[in-house]
Amino acid sequence: MSSIGIDDRWIPSQCYMCIHGCGILAHVVNGVLVKIEGNPDDPDNMGKLCAKGNAGIMKLYDQSRFKQPLVRVNKQKGRGVRPEWEKVSWNEALGIVEDELGKIRRKDPRKLVTSIAEFQRMWCWGWPLAYGTPNYFTAHGTYCGSAYHPVNAMTDGSFATFPDLNYCNYLIMMGASDGFEAHLHLSGSAKRMADARRRGMKLVVVDPRLSVAAAKADEWVPIIPGTDGAFALGMMYVLMVELDKYDRDFLKNNTNAPCLVGPDGLFVRDRNTKKPYVWDLADNTAKPYDDPTLVEPALKGEYSVGTPAFQLLLDEVMKWTPEKVSKITDVPSKTIRRIAREYVDAAQIGATIKINGREYPLRPACVQYYRGAQSHKHGILDNMALKLINTVIGNIDVPGGHLGVPVYGQLAIWPGEDGMHHGMPINPIEKWQFEPRFPPDSTHLIEFVPVGQGHFGGGHISALTVLEPQKYMLNYDPEALFILHCNAPYNMPETRRVLKAMEKFRFIVAIDVYPSEASDYADVILPDHTYLESWSMCESEAPFVIGPGFRQPVVKPLYDTRDATDICTELADRLEFLDRWNNVLNHFFELYKKPEYMLEPDKKYGIEEILDRYFRANFGDEWTLERVREKGHMVRLRTPEELYLPYGRLRIPVYYEFMQSVKYKMERFFAETGLKWDLSDFRPIPTWLESPIHRDSEYALYAINYKSALHAFSDSTANPWLREIMLRHPEIPYVLIHSETAKKLGLRDGEKVRITSRFGEGEATIKTTEGIHPSVVAMTNMGHWCQHPIAGSAGGINHNIFLSAGLDYTDMATGVFETAAKVNIGRA
Structure with missing residues (x-):
């Protein structure tokens, strides 16, 4: 209360202009919201707030809202x-x-x-x-995330991933813009990313488009859409074949890399304990992976009872020379070799660090990726390759490396029947x-x-x-x-x-x-x-913090x-x-957790009472809704013990045996039913397979869409403040095309064009630029046609009209669809 008759308050709450929920302070005067700021008490976003969060006030006061049923x-x-x-x-x-x-x-x-x-x-x-x-x-x-989330879960029980910006010195971002434009907790991530770059972290961005991340990076590497998995395999070739540099100790002791695989593609196991065997080079015999007499588990070779999983990965990687990968990705082979060398050198394999008195491996290098790199026809295989370029240097969930992020709470880690990490996908x-x-x-x-x-x-x-x-x-x-x-x-x-x-x-x-x-x-x-x-x-996919934000x-x-x-x-x-x-x-x-707070089967409960019961059951009887309301959130920083090596002594996969087991189940099922189904994505180790877009020669250009810090999903385009910024942006209202490509097609900057694919067509205005691969055009969240006067009149084009919903463009293991298209462009 600032003066008599004026009710002036700052009320803590949680933003919902994207899914992740930064802490906010709402300035309310006499019952009217006049401003929204970031909450400096929230360790997630540390008082920072993006344009979307600031513009939330216009969602409340949108005159086109539904005001009654x-x-x-x-x-x-x-x-x-x-x-x-x-x-x-x-x-x-x-x-x-x-x-x-x-x-x-x-x-x-x-x-x-x-x-x-x-x-x-x-x-x-x-x-x-x-x-x-x-x-x-x-x-x-x-x-x-239909392919991304399951591979994360199979690896370390995570839902998402994030680079450890506390210690990372060399970051490769592929098809992602964490800390710059989109993905996890942008406001806090932007601060952490800026701090890491100020500290001296090198950033290499592999992306078809000169994104905000690429513009601020030390190096931008343009790439053909949907070939990032091949790029990762090419990097692994350099590490594992040419340089022979990878984290042997981590692979032997923390993964299933030494576990022996039989001719059926499954681990050779002890009949009683179900534990996989490894080959002990010291005794020249097979032993369970946790046998106390085990001295030197083999990573390479072939033995009478089976082949180490790492050898099978190496056999596949041997097929992906930088020269072969260069033809697929359009990235020069010398660039692939140089980046791979810089990456593994920066990883400091063998180094350790003490944090709060405990020693951890230090691997200050990471490959971070998201939708652009892996949401494609063979997304499960792309994700496995992108995950393994991290695993082979031993950086999974260690300081400086590739961190798993839960959807909420802790990572979903528990032992499987063989005593290793369960290795299965999960859902929320x-x-x-x-x-x-x-x-x-x-x-x-x-x-x-x-x-x-x-x-x-x-x-x-x-x-x-x-x-x-x-x-x-x-x-x-x-x-x-x-x-x-x-x-x-x-x-x-x-x-x-x-x-x-x-x-x-x-x-x-x-x-x-x-x-x-x-x-x-x-x-x-x-x-x-x-x-x-x-x-x-x-609590949604929060790197570095744990605990729920609170909306009131x-x-x-x-x-x-x-x-x-x-x-x-x-x-x-x-x-x-x-x-x-x-x-x-x-x-x-x-x-x-506390049965006295469970809801009775036949009684209706309002959301306030449900939340009151939730906080009491999970945080203690003293945490009433009113107390949480005063505090404003229940978010805290994760401890090093929660952040690093959360799987402890449980081994994580290099060889995704789960995929082989499920393939057998699916083969039996389809044999019994007589149905035809594509099982090419069911593999325990990654490869790279062409998408239909790579074989489509009737259409000349690849079309991609990208995320902007101004928008999340399709919702925020109805916001007049964001629309005003968007329409003044030099790129967002347009379809981006390389200047030389436009010239060859006889097109000029600012010209209206017609874009066609096998599945749809539409008109848009082009923006010529040097900041995109010559074979690619790019667009973002535009092209609404709904009855909302702001969203429906913003113009632009919706990328989804060019995509296919067909099964031949779908990863049949995970359900992810091909998110890039092949298109032709001509004058409208």
Whole structure:
């Protein structure tokens, strides 16, 4: 209270202008939000806040928000068709949804398809399962992480990765922009990245486009899209074959590299303990990997009982000379050799460091990668190669190296039956479990895509199966779509096919804040609060910190809206599965830790009470909601013991035996059913395989999209402050093309062009630049057509119209789809 009659407050909360949730302080004067700043007390973002976070105020005061429940009047649906909404009461709107979804649930709950992208209320992903449907209709997660997350989990139980900027001296970034434009916790990561570069860390960026990271790097290496996995294999060739430099001690003692593999591709194991054998060179005999008499486990050679896993990796790496890789990637072989040498020299193999009295290996070199490097047709293999270029120098979860990042809490590490790290994929909710099934239950065919479990399977496949369920072996016909903060028509590949699927749904309900391409198709709108009016807690992929951020209302709800969790609870009650929904909440919030805080099966709970129970059950009885509200967050820095070597004595994989085991299971399944399925991605060691885009000679240029610090997913383009910055940006409104390429095509800077692929076409304005590979064009989050006046009028083009949703462009192990396209460009 600054003076009499003026209520002037700074209220701590959590940002939701991207999924990661920086700590914020909201300045509220007499009930009006006037400013948002970063919270300096939050060790995650340390008081820093990106443009999106600063612009959050305009989300709250957006005049195009859904202000009350709405029912569609115009029964016609299609791109550009206005819904013509009628205002109704909450009871009337909920009654319509209850009637429609109730009929479906009684008949066959699988006929409901769901489209959910609520990353700060991840418990809502469990609502469809409680309802009784496995179906997801969205590319969220699939687009970036459907192959990335499982390989991380198989390696060290992580969900994401990040370079240890505390000690890293040499960082190679491939298809990523951590600490510059996007990905994990941008505000805090930008500060940590700047500090590392100021300290002297060398940065090499491998990317088709001169990104912000590349512009600030010591070196930019342009590359052909979708060939990063080959680049990693070429680097490994230099390390393992030409230089013979890799971390032998780490590989022998901390990985399965010395474990013997039989002719069937599986480890040779002790019959009783299931522990893999290694070959002891000292005694010239096979022993279990943890035998106390083991002296010198072999990494190379072939022996009577099997071949060391490292030798099999070496055999594959021998195929990928820098000269061969250069022809694939368009990176000169001398550059590959030089970067590989610099990288391994910087790793200081054998060095150690003492932190808080404990000695750790020091490996201050790292290859960091994300969507651009690995979200491609053979994404699982790309991820394995990119992971192993880190593993062979011994930098996994050690100071200076390649750190695993959990989705929340600690890494999902536990021993498998052989005493090593379990080596399986995970999803954010539960341990991995998979059995193929025919006919499949799900529209996204997760029963046939074993590694991409949970929400991160091939959600884009649903666009195919919704339109032609019989062709894809479904024994039911999807009828309705449940949307929660998700914009599938904009985020899924092959837009024209997705729009046809949207038109086929007989009934659509959307829980959202304002209009989007998805909600334009809805029959009923159930309006959610904005993040500045609601409660939540979120811990999402946070490097260096642990503990949930905390969201609380900074102003009272401006309109007749409700909290999305409370809406889900109300619908669960009306549709008679409240007990199942409460069980989901008990599981997600881990209320079973203190049974007295568990939700009763037949009682409705508001989000405030659920959060109060969560904090008491997980942090102690004294941590009431009111106390957490005053503190503002529960975030702290991870200790060195939590950050480094979290797997302890559990060995992590060099050889991904899990993939071989699952391949056998899939082969048996498809032999029994007579179905044809592509199993080429099921391999225990990586290789590089061409994507269809690399074979498509009818189209001249590769098309990629990139992330900007101004936007996250498709949501933020509706923000007028961000739109103003975006339209003044020298690159974002345009399609980037190399100056010489444009000249050869007879095109000029600023000219309007028509871009075509096999799957779509559109018009855009080009920007000529030297900062892109000559064979590539690039675009970012633009091209909206929804009824929102800001997003729908910003112009530009949506990259997804050029992509394919087809199975021949999909990694059949994980469900990730090819995120680059081949296109032709001509004058419009």
